[in-house]
Amino acid sequence: MPKTKAVDLVVVGAGPAGMAAAVAAAEAGVEKIILLERQAELGGILPQCIHNGFGLRYFKEELTGPEYAHRFVQELKKHPGLKVKTETMVVTITPDRKVVTTSATEGLVCYQAGAVILAMGCRERPRGAINIPGTRPAGIYTAGSLQYLMNIEGFLPGRSAVILGSGDIGLIMARRLTLEGVRVKAVLELMPYSNGLNRNIVQCLEDFQIPLYLSHTVTEIFGEKRVEKVRVAPVDKDFKPIAEKGFDLSCDTLVLSVGLIPENELSLQIGVELDPATGGPVVDSFYQTTVEGIFACGNVALVHDLVDDVSTESALAGRAAAAYLKGEIKTKRWLPVKAGRNIRSIVPQRIVVGQTTPLYIRARYPERNATLHVGDGQTKQQVVSPGETIYYTLKPEDIRTADGWVEVSLEGGRVHD
Amino acid sequence: MTELTCIVCPVGCRLKVEQGKEGLKIIGNGCRRGVAYARDEMTAPKRMLTAVVQVAGSERMLPVKTETAIPKAKIYAAMEEIKAITVSPPVMIGQVIKENLAESGVPLVATGTIAGEGCFKPLEKSLGSE
Numbered sequence: 231m232p233k234t235k236a237v238d239l240v241v242v243g244a245g246p247a248g249m250a251a252a253v254a255a256a257e258a259g260v261e262k263i264i265l266l267e268r269q270a271e272l273g274g275i276l277p278q279c280i281h282n283g284f285g286l287r288y289f290k291e292e293l294t295g296p297e298y299a300h301r302f303v304q305e306l307k308k309h310p311g312l313k314v315k316t317e318t319m320v321v322t323i324t325p326d327r328k329v330v331t332t333s334a335t336e337g338l339v340c341y342q343a344g345a346v347i348l349a350m351g352c353r354e355r356p357r358g359a360i361n362i363p364g365t366r367p368a369g370i371y372t373a374g375s376l377q378y379l380m381n382i383e384g385f386l387p388g389r390s391a392v393i394l395g396s397g398d399i400g401l402i403m404a405r406r407l408t409l410e411g412v413r414v415k416a417v418l419e420l421m422p423y424s425n426g427l428n429r430n431i432v433q434c435l436e437d438f439q440i441p442l443y444l445s446h447t448v449t450e451i452f453g454e455k456r457v458e459k460v461r462v463a464p465v466d467k468d469f470k471p472i473a474e475k476g477f478d479l480s481c482d483t484l485v486l487s488v489g490l491i492p493e494n495e496l497s498l499q500i501g502v503e504l505d506p507a508t509g510g511p512v513v514d515s516f517y518q519t520t521v522e523g524i525f526a527c528g529n530v531a532l533v534h535d536l537v538d539d540v541s542t543e544s545a546l547a548g549r550a551a552a553a554y555l556k557g558e559i560k561t562k563r564w565l566p567v568k569a570g571r572n573i574r575s576i577v578p579q580r581i582v583v584g585q586t587t588p589l590y591i592r593a594r595y596p597e598r599n600a601t602l603h604v605g606d607g608q609t610k611q612q613v614v615s616p617g618e619t620i621y622y623t624l625k626p627e628d629i630r631t632a633d634g635w636v637e638v639s640l641e642g643g644r645v646h647d
Numbered sequence: 648m649t650e651l652t653c654i655v656c657p658v659g660c661r662l663k664v665e666q667g668k669e670g671l672k673i674i675g676n677g678c679r680r681g682v683a684y685a686r687d688e689m690t691a692p693k694r695m696l697t698a699v700v701q702v703a704g705s706e707r708m709l710p711v712k713t714e715t716a717i718p719k720a721k722i723y724a725a726m727e728e729i730k731a732i733t734v735s736p737p738v739m740i741g742q743v744i745k746e747n748l749a750e751s752g753v754p755l756v757a758t759g760t761i762a763g764e765g766c767f768k769p770l771e772k773s774l775g776s777e
């Protein structure tokens with residue numbers, strides 16, 4: 231075992247989540263904080279997200295990803311007790327909060343932390359996970375890795391592209407490719423609606439006359455060394471391709487934007503409970519996981535669409551970790567949330583009794599004019615869609631403790647066109 | 648008649664816009680903000696443009712943006728100008744990379760920092776280590 235250094239708080243991952251959590255903990259008076267990042271650069275996914283649209287909620291101005299990251303890097307510098315280690319990978323975390331890291335400069339180092347915040351973010355679902363038949367030629371990229379190649383390394387993938395998946399990253403990449411002179415033939419979406427923001431559909435597709443095919447998928451990839459074409463087919467309501475209606479699109483690049491999964495190898499190692507609905511750790515109103523003293527925030531807990539929400543929630547986790555270290559979070563009573571009608575996921579999953587808790591809620595399918603019920607509280611929702619987070623601040627008086635849980639549901643809505 | 652999707656709020660109203668005798672006639676908007684949106688889109692649509700430019704002596708690109716939105720019609724001309732740019736380090740975030748991009752009156756500014764010798768490092772190396 232390497233020699234062990236004692237610190238108050240270890241934060242794993244220096245994306246927006248880890249940076250906000252570390253800064254908030256420092257501001258709350260935590261003295262020895264170590265922020266660990268496996269990359270050379272701070273900011274997590276942000277440096278490659280060169281488009282704007284970040285910061286409207288948090289900074290009340292519109293920033294690009296690198297600018298948003300820059301603001302937090304400046305904050306980090308204000309706290310001398312907060313040490314940042316880049317190119318340092320966390321390899322093991324134990325339930326009693328020993329954090330083992332490895333780096334080229336220091337080799338193996340072990341920290342004994344009073345508290346740990348997990349902020350490892352998420353990664354893209356690999357192609358294997360979606361199983362398209364056909365050859366395995368060059369020219370197939372996941373949207374996030376292509377974003378890195380184009381925006382950081384200045385690489386151009388080809389001349390013509392088809393994008394599978396209409397989430398925000400797929401839409402953003404459709405525009406980015408078009409601006410660089412790559413012809414985007416189509417964006418295909420398996421679902422009958424897009425998961426992307428309206429704004430991105432308008433400004434990334436409609437502005438450039440890129441067709442969006444809903445309820446369509448790629449059924450086969452052709453090409454010897456390089457992608458030459460893909461076969462596309464509409465799907466029926468059970469998502470089975472209707473082969474007779476298939477058609478070919480020639481392209482030399484296929485971009486897969488097929489979802490993100492929280493990066494939870496370390497969480498599993500610690501033994502924290504994961505929520506199948508989010509893929510991330512189950513957390514309470516303080517963003518504490520099911521293992522005491524281990525907190526989780528940002529995309530590792532829930533894949534957020536807005537980095538602003540990541541910052542807000544992570545600052546809350548940072549302050550909570552500070553309170554925990556001071557012994558201010560005692561054993562507490564909590565109630566589980568329960569997903570009712572048209573609810574896919576709710577974070578936090580455990581509501582600490584008496585605690586006002588901002589909730590991030592996701593619907594299963596799009597609807598108009600539904601009423602969101604949370605315990606005894608309710609609000610009207612003009613539109614809900616799986617692509618947009620529903621916000622609700624749960625107040626202590628919304629909960630009836632006698633129920634034993636807090637039910638969240640959307641009622642009376644109408645499926646929209 | 649033109650159809651637009653209002654992007655001002657998540658409702659995403661489908662707007663139908665017609666050129667009438669007394670100006671634009673807009674239907675389908677859920678609220679007043681939709682009218683202003685449709686009017687802007689029909690008369691002078693503008694967009695922010697973000698991209699990357701080459702850095703002399705570096706394998707990393709520098710991210711850039713137009714300082715404010717530029718006319719939508721100038722987007723491609725702006726991209727052509729951006730593709731021709733190579734900057735020399737150091738460059739500070741917020742620095743003007745090119746004035747009056749594509750005759751839009753709007754400058755192109757850096758959204759990242761390159762601290763000397765062509766390496767893109769957003770200054771984190773100057774942060775303390777134990």
Ligand SMILES: Cc1cc2nc3c(=O)[nH]c(=O)nc-3n(C[C@H](O)[C@H](O)[C@H](O)COP(=O)(O)OP(=O)(O)OC[C@H]3O[C@@H](n4cnc5c(N)ncnc54)[C@H](O)[C@@H]3O)c2cc1C
Binds near residue numbers: 374399540
């Ligand atoms: C491709 C893409 C495009 C996006 N576009 C937008 C957008 O347009 N607008 C918007 O508001 N939001 C956008 N988002 C969302 C937003 O960027 C994310 O919500 C936000 O970056 C999440 O922050 P995070 O800190 O949780 O994760 P990340 O940014 O992923 O950071 C996690 C960090 O942890 C590090 N790490 C992981 N494991 C370890 C380990 N074992 N040891 C050490 N370090 C580790 C990683 O290297 C990484 O730096 C986008 C997200 C993605 C993936």
Ligand code: SF4
Binds near residue numbers: 678679682
């Ligand atoms: S018209 Fe009003 S309600 Fe409709 S999308 Fe625009 S801002 Fe929202």
